[in-house]
Amino acid sequence: xxxxxxxxxxxxxxxxxxxxxxxxxxxxxxxxxxxxxxxxxxxxxxxxxxxxxxxxxxxxxxxxxxxxxxxxxxxxxxxxxxxxxxxxxxxxxxxxxxxxxxxxxxxxxxxxxxxxxxxxxxxxxxxxxxxxxxxxxxxxxxxxxxxxxxxxxxxxxxxxxxxxxxxxxxxxxxxxxxxxxxxxxxxxxxxxxxxxxxxxxxxxxxxxxxxxxxxxxxxxxxxxxxxxxxxxxxxxxxxxxxxxxxxxxxxxxxxxxxxxxxxxxxxxxxxxxxxxxxxxxxxxxxxxxxxxxxxxxxxxxxxxxxxxxxxxxxxxxxxxxxxxxxxxxxxxxxxxxxxxxxxxxxxxxxxxxxxxxxxxxxxxxxxxxxxxxxxxxxxxxxxxxxxxxxxxxxxxxxxxxxxxxxxxxxxxxxxxxxxxxxxxxxxxxxxxxxxxxxxxxxxxxxxxxxxxxxxxxxxxxxxxxxxxxxxxxxxxxxxxxxxxxxxxxxxxxxxxxxxxxxxxxxxxxxxxxxxxxxxxxxxxxxxxxxxxxxxxxxxxxxxxxxxxxxxxxxxxxxxxxxxxxxxxxxxxxxxxxxxxxxxxxxxxxxxxxxxxxxxxxxxxxxxxxxxxxxxxxxxxxxxxx
Amino acid sequence: xxxxxxxxxxxxxxxxxxxxxxxxxxxxxxxxxxxxxxxxxxxxxxxxxxxxxxxxxxxxxxxxxxxxxxxxxxxxxxxxxxxxxxxxxxxxxxxxxxxxxxxxxxxxxxxxxxxxxxxxxxxxxxxxxxxxxxxxxxxxxxxxxxxxxxxxxxxxxxxxxxxxxxxxxxxxxxxxxxxxxxxxxxxxxxxxxxxxxxxxxxxxxxxxxxxxxxxxxxxxxxxxxxxxxxxxxxxxxxxxxxxxxxxxxxxxxxxxxxxxxxxxxxxxxxxxxxxxxxxxxxxxxxxxxxxxxxx
Numbered sequence: 001x002x003x004x005x006x007x008x009x010x011x012x013x014x015x016x017x018x019x020x021x022x023x024x025x026x027x028x029x030x031x032x033x034x035x036x037x038x039x040x041x042x043x044x045x046x047x048x049x050x051x052x053x054x055x056x057x058x059x060x061x062x063x064x065x066x067x068x069x070x071x072x073x074x075x076x077x078x079x080x081x082x083x084x085x086x087x088x089x090x091x092x093x094x095x096x097x098x099x100x101x102x103x104x105x106x107x108x109x110x111x112x113x114x115x116x117x118x119x120x121x122x123x124x125x126x127x128x129x130x131x132x133x134x135x136x137x138x139x140x141x142x143x144x145x146x147x148x149x150x151x152x153x154x155x156x157x158x159x160x161x162x163x164x165x166x167x168x169x170x171x172x173x174x175x176x177x178x179x180x181x182x183x184x185x186x187x188x189x190x191x192x193x194x195x196x197x198x199x200x201x202x203x204x205x206x207x208x209x210x211x212x213x214x215x216x217x218x219x220x221x222x223x224x225x226x227x228x229x230x231x232x233x234x235x236x237x238x239x240x241x242x243x244x245x246x247x248x249x250x251x252x253x254x255x256x257x258x259x260x261x262x263x264x265x266x267x268x269x270x271x272x273x274x275x276x277x278x279x280x281x282x283x284x285x286x287x288x289x290x291x292x293x294x295x296x297x298x299x300x301x302x303x304x305x306x307x308x309x310x311x312x313x314x315x316x317x318x319x320x321x322x323x324x325x326x327x328x329x330x331x332x333x334x335x336x337x338x339x340x341x342x343x344x345x346x347x348x349x350x351x352x353x354x355x356x357x358x359x360x361x362x363x364x365x366x367x368x369x370x371x372x373x374x375x376x377x378x379x380x381x382x383x384x385x386x387x388x389x390x391x392x393x394x395x396x397x398x399x400x401x402x403x404x405x406x407x408x409x410x411x412x413x414x415x416x417x418x419x420x421x422x423x424x425x426x427x428x429x430x431x432x433x434x435x436x437x438x439x440x441x442x443x444x445x446x447x448x449x450x451x452x453x454x455x456x457x458x459x460x461x462x463x464x465x466x467x468x469x470x471x472x473x474x475x476x477x478x479x480x481x482x483x484x485x486x487x488x489x490x491x492x493x494x495x496x497x498x499x500x501x502x503x504x505x506x507x508x509x510x511x512x513x514x515x516x517x518x519x520x521x522x523x524x525x526x527x528x529x530x531x532x533x534x535x536x537x538x539x540x541x542x543x544x545x546x547x548x549x550x551x552x553x554x555x556x557x558x559x560x561x562x563x564x565x566x567x568x569x570x571x572x573x574x575x576x577x578x579x580x581x582x583x584x585x586x587x588x589x590x591x592x593x594x595x596x597x598x599x600x601x602x603x604x605x606x607x608x609x610x611x612x613x614x615x616x617x618x619x620x621x622x623x624x625x
Numbered sequence: 626x627x628x629x630x631x632x633x634x635x636x637x638x639x640x641x642x643x644x645x646x647x648x649x650x651x652x653x654x655x656x657x658x659x660x661x662x663x664x665x666x667x668x669x670x671x672x673x674x675x676x677x678x679x680x681x682x683x684x685x686x687x688x689x690x691x692x693x694x695x696x697x698x699x700x701x702x703x704x705x706x707x708x709x710x711x712x713x714x715x716x717x718x719x720x721x722x723x724x725x726x727x728x729x730x731x732x733x734x735x736x737x738x739x740x741x742x743x744x745x746x747x748x749x750x751x752x753x754x755x756x757x758x759x760x761x762x763x764x765x766x767x768x769x770x771x772x773x774x775x776x777x778x779x780x781x782x783x784x785x786x787x788x789x790x791x792x793x794x795x796x797x798x799x800x801x802x803x804x805x806x807x808x809x810x811x812x813x814x815x816x817x818x819x820x821x822x823x824x825x826x827x828x829x830x831x832x833x834x835x836x837x838x839x840x841x842x843x844x845x846x847x848x849x850x851x852x853x854x855x856x857x858x859x860x861x862x863x864x865x866x867x868x869x870x871x872x873x874x875x876x877x878x879x880x881x882x883x884x885x886x887x888x889x890x891x892x893x894x895x896x897x898x899x900x901x902x903x904x905x906x907x908x909x910x911x912x913x914x915x916x917x918x919x920x
Contacts, residue, residue: 064717131905137716139660140904143856147897150849154894260845264728271721322740325732333725337710340718 007354012196015279015350020189023048023282030290037293044289045184046246048282050262051269052191053238055281058270060204061228062136062211066263067125067145070152071236072243073258074121075114077156077163079244080253082110092164100162107178111244118240119233126232130225135214149263156255166255178248187245191238195278196350202487203230209473209484216471219433220537221459221488265292268332274342276475279349284342288331292324299323346475358515372511376503379571381411385446387463387541387573392431392441394424394597401427403597404441409541414567414574416584416605419594420617425577426468428594429545432575433465434458445540460492462540466530468549474519478510478529481518485536499536499570507569508532508562524555528562535566542567544576548583556583563587585609593617627759632878638766640874641773644867645828646851647858648780649821651866654855655797656817657712659719663703663726665848667825668832671695672839673734679745685834692833693826700822704815712814727844734841747837769831776827777867780820784863789816797861825851853900859909868911 027041054068081089081096082105089101105113125148134141157166178184198204210217210224217224247253265288273284299321335342387409394402402424409415417425430436432443434455442451450458459465464485473481479501486499505511508528513521518529527547534542547563548556560583567574578584584591585605592602595617601608608614646664653661674695678688703726711722753764784790792813795803804810832847833839854873858865876899881892903911 062717064720128901128905132908139716139720139860140856140908142720143660143852144901144904147901151894151897151901154891154897158891158894264724267721267724320736322732322735325735326729329725329728329730329732332721333707333729336718336722336725337707340711340714340721 007350008200009197011350011353011357012200013193015348015353016189016193016196019279019282019349020185020192023188023286024185026286040289040293042181042184042249044285045181045188046242046249047266047269047289048285049184049187049191049242049245050239051266051281051285052188052195052278053235053240053242054266054270055235055275055278056195056198056238057228057231057235059275059277059281060199060207060211060231061134061224063129063134063138063145063228064142065145066142066267067148068236068239069258069263069266070145070149071118071122072239072246072262073152073156073255075118075236075240075243076247076253076258078117079107079110079114079247081162082113083107083248093161095161097161107248111241114244115237115240118236122232122236123229126229129232130229134228135224136211149259153255153259156258163253163255178245184245184249187241191241192278192282194234194238195281196348198231198234199278199348200350203227205476205480205484205487207231208476209481212473212475213471215435215455216467216473217484218455219435219459219465219467219471220485220533221456221464221492222484223454223456264328264332268328271340271342272331272335274344274346276341276346277344277348279347280342280344283344287343288328291331292327295324295327355515373500373502373506375507376500376569378568381540381571381573383446383540384411385448385462385540386410387432387575388442388444389428389432390442390444392428392438392443394427394431394436394438400597402431402438405594405597405599406441407592407599407602409573409575411540411571411573413589414563414576414587416588416591417575417577417594418579418581418584418591418608422596423594424597425594426545429465429543429575429577432458432543433463459537459539460488462493462537463543464534464537464539464541465543466534466545466547468545470523470526470530472518472521472526472529472533475517477515477517478521479505479514481529481533482510482536485533489537493538499538501536504532504536504569507565508535523550527551527559531562531566535570535572538570539572541573541575544574544578546578547576548578548580551580553582556580557586559583560586581609628882631760632882633875634760634762634766636875636878637871638763638769638874639878640871641769642828642831642847642870643850643854643874644870645773645776645824646847647854647866647870647873648777648863649824649828650851650855651858651861651863652793652797652817652821652824654860655863656793656800656814657708657719658716658800659708659723660852660855660860661821662720662723662848662852663707663730663844664723664821664825664851665844665846666703666727666730667696667699667822667844668829668847669730669734669839669841669844670699671826671829672833672836672843673738673743675833676743676745676839685748689830692830693823696826696829697819697822700818700825701815704818708818709814712810727848731841731844738841740841742838742840744838745833747834751834765831765835772827772831776824780824783820789813793817793820794863797863853896857900857903858911865911872911 027044031037031041050072054065057063057068058065081100082103086102086104089096094101128144129141132138132140132144156163199208206217206222207227207230209220210222210227214224243258269284269288270281271284272288273282274280389405389407392402392405393400405428407415417428419425427436431438434453437452442449444450445461445463448461450461450463473484476484482501482504486501489499505514508531510525510529510532513525518526521529531544531547544563548559551559563574563576564587576587588605590603591605591608593600593608593614600617601611601614650661650664653659671692675688675692678691707722707726711718751765754761755764784794792803792808793816795806796808796813828847850873854869855866856869857872858867858869873896877892877896880895884892884895
């Protein structure tokens with residue numbers, strides 16, 4: 001069960017240490033082989049901290065942020081204002097408000113202040129992002145972050161009493177600069193471990209689930225906005241440390257130090273390496289730092305750089321000053337066109353280690369013929385709550401999608417909803433699960449009123465759905481998909497027995513593919529996983545939207561067993577929408593038929609099938625003969 | 626009252642240019658769901674074209690059509706080289722591709738021209754004003770407003786009355802369905818980029834006449850204005866983009882003249898803040914467009 005200490009804590013720590021050693025080692029190798037690159041490597045260490053900070057938010061939530069360097073600017077100035085001696089400040093900003101001119105803290109306390117200030121700003125910005133409906137790839141969220149970058153820049157330029165203004169001559173001098181790399185190493189290791197451990201933590205898992213499919217995550221009881229806020233706070237804290245160190249190392253700060261250029265550089269590093277991977281972020285920092293330096297030298301000296309003295313004259317049109325800026329732009333554009341997920345995509349060292357060890361272990365288990373857990377026993381429903389839909393109506397413009405629809409589902413029955421296309425079946429499911437607001441009527445689970453509650457709340461109360469078009473968390477493994485719901489269930493549905501994830505995997509026939517990524521599964525297996533993922537919420541009711549769509553008759557029949565088994569395993573009632581009459585009659589205790597938003601019949605499958613109105617509306621007149 | 630009228634005219638002049646830029650952004654967003662951070666590069670490139678032409682002794686009369694043609698061609702080339710390769714990609718890729726185009730163009734001018742500002746003579750009448758009652762109206766603002774209104778009418782005509790316009794609007798409403806209905810995606814996308822380039826070209830003429838200079842990073846400012854105005858109006862809505870452009874111009878002028886001096890220099894920052902607040906409280910923009918997701 002979660003957390004799996006080895007997979008989610010031990011291996012990330014081991015992988016983090018290894019990545020740290022690799023990155024720092026590569027730095028030493030670089031400066032050792034080429035000579036004279038100490039400063040470049042130092043700066044790369046700081047860039048790595050910034051990029052890892054950005055990765056925590058951008059990588060796990062999927063929201064593109066241009067604003068993290070804006071947070072960096074806030075942190076940089078907060079740090080500088082605290083750390084610079086009053087003597088120095090008197091020369092530049094003698095009239096600083098709030099008595100800031102007299103403050104003098106040691107660098108590490110200043111850093112803590114900077115982090116605290118940035119966290120406060122991030123809470124405000126985060127609420128704004130949440131209000132704007134941030135989700136993976138949301139454009140408005142990206143523009144808000146861009147606005148943040150510009151606002152901080154404008155403020156920095158136009159409040160010289162606080163920042164010294166934007167002229168080169170007005171830069172701060174900090175008394176004594178960073179003269180050792182030790183703090184950088186500590187911060188970098190901290191950043192790597194934070195990024196890895198967060199991605200494997202409960203919050204990180206849920207954030208990634210929402211990144212993969214926002215709607216499905218909410219249907220599994222995840223509140224993406226909370227997870228994004230957590231990711232944002234953690235992320236800006238790391239960025240703040242990086243920004244503070246950057247200022248400390250330089251001994252000065254100017255508005256343009258934390259603006260477009262740094263935003264571009266850090267974003268290129270992140271996307272070239274692979275934004276969804278911590279290893280990728282580090283690789284990107286290395287590749288871009290080395291590449292940019294090479295481009296800079298070649299722009300300056302042409303082929304002379306290699307010391308071979310080749311005649312570079314024919315290439316003079318390329319080897320020009322500012323080649324490094326071209327390099328960055330082309331790297332960003334080229335990767336977006338040809339490899340948008342970066343060099344490593346979502347490969348990460350700890351996951352690779354886990355897969356390796358897991359593969360070795362399961363081969364051994366297979367040889368010994370054990371390790372496959374037994375089927376868990378069925379669970380008796382722990383209450384007799386009834387799902388009640390009472391007089392629900394919904395109109396889209398002038399179209400009445402649902403008109404006074406009522407039905408009841410008990411905990412031990414399977415109720416089918418049938419009807420021709422456009423009858424309002426999926427709309428009914430959307431109303432029950434909070435994706436569509438109703439105009440009238442109510443939805444309740446026992447005594448709990450659920451009418452128009454947010455989607456994730458409804459899921460936590462025990463109404464869990466599947467989707468007609470598959471919505472799995474593609475980047476997560478089969479097991480992790482199920483763990484997402486089990487995680488939410490364990491914290492929000494405490495009265496339920498903890499779901500036995502292993503047993504569920506076996507029962508759903510997914511044990512053999514448990515470590516495969518969900519996006520690699522075939523169609524039938526994906527359907528089974530979606531059902532198992534919903535069951536892992538230990539729901540009171542499973543709501544299935546066309547579970548057999550796209551399946552052959554034989555497959556539909558196995559789905560009957562599958563649904564029965566899953567519902568029995570967690571003691572859930574079932575409401576199922578489908579077209580497939582074999583499936584519906586095979587599984588349902590009762591059936592309700594909708595046509596043009598209205599209930600036209602309900603009863604046992606046989607009764608409903610015999611109903612002339614149903615035959616006319618749904619089966620067509622030919623079937624009536 | 627007089628001051629308010631004065632602000633109104635200034636705001637209309639400024640807003641006209643923003644409206645042209647925003648409409649170009651919205652047209653492209655409609656067919657590709659691409660928020661084009663490279664839209665300002667049309668002004669950078671045509672700005673250098675204007676600089677070279679004027680330096681070679683061309684008159685502004687000749688330079689104006691050149692600027693417009695260069696903007697249209699640049700728009701088509703950028704589509705061909707970059708955006709045609711990421712059609713249908715996720716938002717993340719689309720946003721960063723346009724950001725990448727911006728930086729490549731920026732870097733090219735840095736590499737082959739120079740980082741320094743290139744100035745060119747502005748037409749003499751740009752700074753002329755005339756009296757209208759007790760108001761001083763710039764000739765330039767008048768020209769901008771008139772030309773913009775004419776351009777918008779022309780664009781409306783094209784969108785409402787031509788097959789291309791119908792395809793474009795259909796594609797903006799629902800690209801996949803439009804394609805199934807026989808709208809040729811290639812030609813409608815290229816047409817959208819050409820139209821976007823044309824609108825940007827006209828905006829560019831005014832932008833350059835007023836600025837009288839260009840630099841490699843000249844595209845950032847017009848890009849931001851166009852993108853923000855399109856967002857204010859509600860992405861995907863062409864009418865909204867025009868309204869957003871005028872709203873942004875008006876807001877800037879009013880803030881600049883009404884804010885106390887101590888914060889007046891922060892106008893840009895305040896505008897950004899207002900826009901962020903707009904997204905927070907009305908994420909769909911001023912003119913809402915329904916984007917229901919099918920589940």
